[in-house]
Amino acid sequence: xxxxxxxxxxxxxxxxxxxxxxxxxxxxxxxxxxxxxxxxxxxxxxxxxxxxxxxxxxxxxxxxxxxxxxxxxxxxxxxxxxxxxxxxxxxxxxxxxxxxxxxxxxxxxxxxxxxxxxxxxxxxxxxxxxxxxxxxxxxxxxxxxxxxxxxxxxxxxxxxxxxxxxxxxxxxxxxxxxxxxxxxxxxxxxxxxxxxxxxxxxxxxxxxxxxxxxxxxxxxxxxxxxxxxxxxxxxxxxxxxxxxxxxxxxxxxxxxxxxxxxxxxxxxxxxxxxxxxxxxxxxxxxxxxxxxxxxxxxxxxxxxxxxxxxxxxxxxxxxxxxxxxxxxxxxxxxxxxxxxxxxxxxxxxxxxxxxxxxxxxxxxxxxxxxxxxxxxxxxxxxxxxxxxxxxxxxxxxxxxxxxxxxxxxxxxxxxxxxxxxxxxxxxxxxxxxxxxxxxxxxxxxxx
Amino acid sequence: xxxxxxxxxxxxxxxxxxxxxxxxxxxxxxxxxxxxxxxxxxxxxxxxxxxxxxxxxxxxxxxxxxxxxxxxxxxxxxxxxxxxxxxxxxxxxxxxxxxxxxxxxxxxxxxxxxxxxxxxxxxxxxxxxxxxxxxxxxxxxxxxxxxxxxxxxxxxxxxxxxxxxxxxxxxxxxxxxxxxxxxxxxxxxxxxxxxxxxxxxxxxxxxxxxxxxxxxxxxxxxxxxxxxxxxxxxxxxxxxxxxxxxxxxxxxxx
Numbered sequence: 001x002x003x004x005x006x007x008x009x010x011x012x013x014x015x016x017x018x019x020x021x022x023x024x025x026x027x028x029x030x031x032x033x034x035x036x037x038x039x040x041x042x043x044x045x046x047x048x049x050x051x052x053x054x055x056x057x058x059x060x061x062x063x064x065x066x067x068x069x070x071x072x073x074x075x076x077x078x079x080x081x082x083x084x085x086x087x088x089x090x091x092x093x094x095x096x097x098x099x100x101x102x103x104x105x106x107x108x109x110x111x112x113x114x115x116x117x118x119x120x121x122x123x124x125x126x127x128x129x130x131x132x133x134x135x136x137x138x139x140x141x142x143x144x145x146x147x148x149x150x151x152x153x154x155x156x157x158x159x160x161x162x163x164x165x166x167x168x169x170x171x172x173x174x175x176x177x178x179x180x181x182x183x184x185x186x187x188x189x190x191x192x193x194x195x196x197x198x199x200x201x202x203x204x205x206x207x208x209x210x211x212x213x214x215x216x217x218x219x220x221x222x223x224x225x226x227x228x229x230x231x232x233x234x235x236x237x238x239x240x241x242x243x244x245x246x247x248x249x250x251x252x253x254x255x256x257x258x259x260x261x262x263x264x265x266x267x268x269x270x271x272x273x274x275x276x277x278x279x280x281x282x283x284x285x286x287x288x289x290x291x292x293x294x295x296x297x298x299x300x301x302x303x304x305x306x307x308x309x310x311x312x313x314x315x316x317x318x319x320x321x322x323x324x325x326x327x328x329x330x331x332x333x334x335x336x337x338x339x340x341x342x343x344x345x346x347x348x349x350x351x352x353x354x355x356x357x358x359x360x361x362x363x364x365x366x367x368x369x370x371x372x373x374x375x376x377x378x379x380x381x382x383x384x385x386x387x388x389x390x391x392x393x394x395x396x397x398x399x400x401x402x403x404x405x406x407x408x409x410x411x412x413x414x415x416x417x418x419x420x421x422x423x424x425x426x427x428x429x430x431x432x433x434x435x436x437x438x439x440x441x442x443x444x445x446x447x
Numbered sequence: 448x449x450x451x452x453x454x455x456x457x458x459x460x461x462x463x464x465x466x467x468x469x470x471x472x473x474x475x476x477x478x479x480x481x482x483x484x485x486x487x488x489x490x491x492x493x494x495x496x497x498x499x500x501x502x503x504x505x506x507x508x509x510x511x512x513x514x515x516x517x518x519x520x521x522x523x524x525x526x527x528x529x530x531x532x533x534x535x536x537x538x539x540x541x542x543x544x545x546x547x548x549x550x551x552x553x554x555x556x557x558x559x560x561x562x563x564x565x566x567x568x569x570x571x572x573x574x575x576x577x578x579x580x581x582x583x584x585x586x587x588x589x590x591x592x593x594x595x596x597x598x599x600x601x602x603x604x605x606x607x608x609x610x611x612x613x614x615x616x617x618x619x620x621x622x623x624x625x626x627x628x629x630x631x632x633x634x635x636x637x638x639x640x641x642x643x644x645x646x647x648x649x650x651x652x653x654x655x656x657x658x659x660x661x662x663x664x665x666x667x668x669x670x671x672x673x674x675x676x677x678x679x680x681x682x683x684x685x686x687x688x689x690x691x692x693x694x695x696x697x698x699x700x701x
Contacts, residue, residue: 395537398497400525400555413541
């Protein structure tokens, strides 16, 4: 049954804005057709709202009240030191860099070039070259389901990173993709990345979604389309500190080949509204997935992680550990679904979500789900929400540690277990630094 | 000097009187033992001295070197030299023992106006104490008390005590759950800390521990008050007669 709904101001503006900017968006005829189809899909669906099961705790229709105009071209001038300041501890990471400002690639700030076995380009350039064919999987993601957020991404995407790593090629340094917001007026910034690892390739990729000082509230819609080849190994990390008045809609779509390893991690903090959507599908046997995250919320921040892990083939292993700290009136959401298809015997899936509540007014909603159609599997999940243990606090205070310091130590020790899951030691240290700085403000905001 | 005067304490959220007029003095340089049956209020006294929440002092006072101990927060008490060795030490997942020790050490040093030690100085200090307590280096890197045996936890309490240099040591059933070898090691650690500047209150159910930590005085506690005070020989008497005499008296007064 379809219920006719009155379109909100934002929904109307999005459809209207598409007409206005369509001609400026990159891509040949096939891409343009895909964009038009996508905005049509969006017009039919509208923004996700609470009556859609997967969005019941993150009602975008009521959360996104003010229309923002899409950012197309003309990124504000930005300097490397400004980017470094926004990157905090990640700035010192010895990595190749690709920088996008307000959804536009900025070659001057980027330090990576194609090499043997490494194809690297901006999505805008790749789309421009695509002519009448949208080939090479540039818009493949739009084929996934009827997701309004993905449809919007296809319709409005301006740029992003296209990385293809050849067979058995090892990237010698991590690749840092920086998505910075500078606009002095709120904008809708839409980016898409394509990450393809050939068989046996190895790479570490970090996405940093940050706001430069003085950036206006904005909305980001970002999508990463990931494919990890047979025996390939990808460490994929996302650090989102987009700003208290910003919203961040992120989708990761990943497929894993035979005996592939995908080590993913997401840190989300200091972001007004975040929805991290993750879809991972095992395509080949014997693959391993470790997807974890840490989220830190304060004020009225809302952080949602929704993931679907699809054991479509036998003998794969999935591990998820998500930990959050919620202060003030922050709202955390975790929805984790593990599907084991009928043929996927010997699947091994474990999932855990744990939250530390620092305030009576904070809220955590959790829905772990197992959908198992095979009989020879090991799967488990769990979810907990707890407050700081007063007995532990007393123990520490009895040793002379002042309350604030004891609380901070307990909160940090709680979140460290998740951050320890970051697959690369240097990246882990940087994220730990960024998280610790946020934790200090979280524990200080309490009585 | 520790002065406890007519201390009456009830549970904060229940009308249950636990300490019913405890009076006691422990001068610096002395070790006093408190013995008594289960449920006599011994552990409550230890917790009240350390400042645990959940109790309400309805009468009496506790002075430490002339200062009102009950008016202080637990961490202030620690800075003033109070240390409670817990009967059941807490496990703190995710916090390495060395980090915990260092944080506590620096916090009390700052409050006491003493200089903090450099990392190598601090490590040297901790390792020396740990070695004499038979605590392996590897254990110091593990999270506080997580997965430790009962004996390891109690040794860790004594290590913390040695590192934090308290002037009032309260040991709550430090011997419980320990085999005789562990009792010896722990007692030697405590005995080493005896000094003319330090007062100690050793709470125990059994006389055994007092063979190793020889007290200057023994107090028998029952029904929330001190029933009898004597020299170290009182402990031996109790070993023979048990607490029956005090239990019945406690019932009469209740």
